[in-house]
């Protein structure tokens with residue numbers, strides 16, 4: 001939570017699950033218009049049974065944020081905490097080593113004298129710095 | 144005195160008897176057996192580099208349509224190729240981005256897609272959307288074309304890179320207090336990191352510093368296939384200071400290279416994105432160096448400890464074109480993971496892949512050992528002095 005001059009603003013990522021009965025409702029529209037929230041859809045998927053799953057980032061003032069979540073739940077949307085992980089797509093990695101000075105957690109290391117890069121998942125703090133820093137886009141966030 | 148000609152070396156290659164080693168392997172051989180003995184044994188030394196090379200691109204002949212068309216604008220997956228050539232010819236540059244990319248208006252721009260990526264996808268065999276526009280003429284009436292194409296559908300695709308394989312390059316640091324997004328990667332403020340980009344002792348032009356064997360017509364490994372050195376590269380600038388071993392201590396020689404894209408591989412031609420800078424193409428290049436005599440062998444035995452690069456500030460000195468390098472550092476130090484600048488220990492990171500370079504040197508070695516790849520004698524070698532090469536800047 002950020003304290004912006006007395007008004008608490010919130011920014012949070014979460015997973016939303018939409019039962020098939022509600023997938024056609026324009027939730028984004030309501031969240032923006034009625035609750036003043038910024039909605040960033042990071043990922044969305046509707047399965048053949050018409051159930052939807054989306055990873056979104058909501059941000060706004062704390063009272064709007066909480067009211068927005070209440071609204072979603074009242075309409076049957078289920079909210080889950082986001083479990084995110086960073087994956088290293090080895091086939092895309094060129095072992096250039098550019099990420100090794102970007103990763104703050106020592107999770108991407110250039111091994112010497114081989115000069116190959118290793119991803120140590122257990123050290124990763126999911127800061128996402130590597131995602132855009134990797135020229136080959138070999139680092140991906142998965143939810 | 145050891146003396147070998149191209150013909151003699153090729154005869155040994157044909158007979159499957161040539162002794163071929165990589166520019167890494169030759170170093171320990173010389174340390175063990177000395178120059179003379181190694182020169183007598185080894186016939187060819189393979190060198191390589193695999194890094195982002197912005198001055199790269201592809202000449203296409205897209206094939207005639209019915210009715211015919213003189214394409215004046217050509218787009219491949221939304222990335223424009225220069226079409227100011229004959230009817231269905233176009234050149235796609237590696238750093239071209241789609242017109243719809245907001246670029247650095249949302250700083251730092253992500254540059255997720257561009258010319259380099261289109262080239263990689265074509266080589267991979269993927270379908271790409273070709274869109275072409277024309278004003279129409281009596282002989283070329285068609286004005287619009289939209290079509291999915293694959294590399295195999297196009298009559299010709301020639302990789303032609305006007306500047307690749309730089310002989311040495313800057314080590315980039317950032318003296319300012321804000322993060323910089325450059326073609327040398329992300330540079331953290333206050334010398335938070337130092338980025339470099341050559342394969343050091345494996346790099347082709349470090350192993351033939353005076354271009355005795357490399358020039359127009361030299362047959363090379365290019366993007367996973369066979370290519371040729373076609374000219375000296377743009378900004379070829381051999382008149383710089385050199386160490387006693389002849390190796391330039393700042394950016395110097397460059398290569399223009401070309402080859403048939405259709406026989407290349409997306410493993411060695413990779414579209415890349417530099418945050419806040421743009422897109423580029425990682426190009427894999429391997430160059431065989433014939434051991435014509437002891438001097439040539441000595442050149443190829445150069446090691447990371449003996450190759451030095453200038454440390455350059457990218458907050459002021461490089462963009463403004465002012466000031467002097469902050470110092471020199473060896474590739475051995477760079478590869479160790481940290482360097483010392485003044486009293487500061489600064490972590491280093493490469494942008495080119497040493498691991499990939501080593502793999503290319505080994506692949507090329509195998510090609511030659513198996514007799515599949517003969518050496519060519521260049522029609523002329525790269526200029527060693529700038530007398531005939533202009534290296535002027537604009538004001």
Ligand code: SF4
Nearest residue numbers: 093094096097099134
């Ligand atoms: S920056 Fe990307 S391509 Fe380079 S070593 Fe790291 S993960 Fe691999």
Ligand code: SF4
Nearest residue numbers: 103124125127128130
């Ligand atoms: S997400 Fe952050 S911690 Fe994890 S590998 Fe990437 S840069 Fe390192």
